[in-house]
Amino acid sequence: MTVFSQMAAAGHEQVCHVADADTGLRAIVAVHSTALGPGLGGVRIREYADEQAALVDVLRLSEAMSYKAACAGLRCGGAKAVVLGPFPRDREAAMHALGRAVDGLSGRYVATEDMGMTEADIALLNEVTPHAVGRSLEAGGSGDPSPHTADGVIAGMRASLRAAGRTVDFQGLRVAVQGCGNVGFGVIERLLAAGATVIASDVSQQARERAAGAGAQIVDNDRIHAESADIFAPCGIGAILNAGSIAELGCAIVAGGANNQLAEAEDGERLAARGIVYAPDFVINAGGLINVSDELDSEGYNAERVRFRVASIESTLDEVFAQASAQGETTERVAMAMAKTRIEAGSR
Ligand code: NAD
Numbered sequence: 001m002t003v004f005s006q007m008a009a010a011g012h013e014q015v016c017h018v019a020d021a022d023t024g025l026r027a028i029v030a031v032h033s034t035a036l037g038p039g040l041g042g043v044r045i046r047e048y049a050d051e052q053a054a055l056v057d058v059l060r061l062s063e064a065m066s067y068k069a070a071c072a073g074l075r076c077g078g079a080k081a082v083v084l085g086p087f088p089r090d091r092e093a094a095m096h097a098l099g100r101a102v103d104g105l106s107g108r109y110v111a112t113e114d115m116g117m118t119e120a121d122i123a124l125l126n127e128v129t130p131h132a133v134g135r136s137l138e139a140g141g142s143g144d145p146s147p148h149t150a151d152g153v154i155a156g157m158r159a160s161l162r163a164a165g166r167t168v169d170f171q172g173l174r175v176a177v178q179g180c181g182n183v184g185f186g187v188i189e190r191l192l193a194a195g196a197t198v199i200a201s202d203v204s205q206q207a208r209e210r211a212a213g214a215g216a217q218i219v220d221n222d223r224i225h226a227e228s229a230d231i232f233a234p235c236g237i238g239a240i241l242n243a244g245s246i247a248e249l250g251c252a253i254v255a256g257g258a259n260n261q262l263a264e265a266e267d268g269e270r271l272a273a274r275g276i277v278y279a280p281d282f283v284i285n286a287g288g289l290i291n292v293s294d295e296l297d298s299e300g301y302n303a304e305r306v307r308f309r310v311a312s313i314e315s316t317l318d319e320v321f322a323q324a325s326a327q328g329e330t331t332e333r334v335a336m337a338m339a340k341t342r343i344e345a346g347s348r
Helices: 003-010 051-071 091-104 119-126 146-163 182-193 205-214 243-248 266-273 287-296 303-311 313-327 331-347
Strands: 014-020 025-033 039-046 077-084 109-113 174-178 197-201 229-234 251-254
Touching (some): 003 051, 014 051, 014 091, 025 331, 051 287, 077 091, 091 109, 091 119, 109 119, 146 229, 146 251, 197 205, 243 266, 266 331, 303 313, 313 331
Parallel strands (some): 174 197, 174 229, 229 251
Antiparallel strands (some): 014 025, 025 077
16 A cells, blocks of 8 residues: 555545654654644654554554544644654654654644653753643643543543433442553542542552552452443553453443553444443543643643533533434444544534
């Protein structure tokens, strides 16, 4: 497949290859859509098997960003950058080279953090371009996105409870949280504060100990999905929902912060066939994106506006669940269609 045909498959606007001879930096920036605003998305630093694998990843990730931003009602499009690792040794010079490339896109792409990037890297990009966000609070930025993602997950759980015909109250609920990192631990703290019983798992002993210290009951990570619970919240890795695990789920609702929870598209149907309410990941976990995108507002970052928008994940999911039920369609497909409708309206 040529690059053009790969771009055409999902409607990408632009793909830009970046090479810096001085530092050895090699990166690809993919802008999927700017119909609703500048393409916002993280820079991912990763060792890829080859260039084609990097291209496939950046195309897939940038497309997903468009749908996440559109569902969250943001005036942002979707884009992403990948740096083909290992990252050059002279980090400052390589970040500056990347920043100059981003700057050359004149705001069509706005870079932020993803795997392998830190706030300090964003500060380096900002030395050569204004088109990078995710600055620290001290630097007037939006700070750590994960508490906002956790707030959004709780808002999404509320909508999910309603869709399952349950009372919207966490008191006495049993919630299984897989992955107790930045997002998962935030979700656990909020659930415990609201009176839920939390069972949790993680592959890291340190993360398990922190969760146990907060009051969660630790269970086997390989079996947590099968535990009897009102809600299962994947907050660690993706592809956790597959034919095997879905058949074993012991919950009424799946609502968590992890990206790419479905291993394949058919898993949305498998969940629906079991009568399990599924909050599409790219809708429920948009809190962090909502937070960082607020730096782009012409009046600057506003914490109150962020809180309001993150809370609105609940009403967005109410709409997704209502449409899915009316159309007999999966929640994932309904959310995707909602995003595409908004993007098409934006391009008109
Ligand atoms: P993190 O690195 O802080 O935490 C991830 C946790 O998952 C770690 O404690 C890790 O040990 C654990 N983990 C890794 N592999 C696991 C496995 N196989 N089983 C169980 N636990 C495992 O990351 P995070 O920021 O909390 O992000 C968690 C998930 O949420 C990721 O999928 C991420 O893409 C997604 N997400 C995060 C944000 C955000 O604001 N940080 C926003 C949107 C989506």
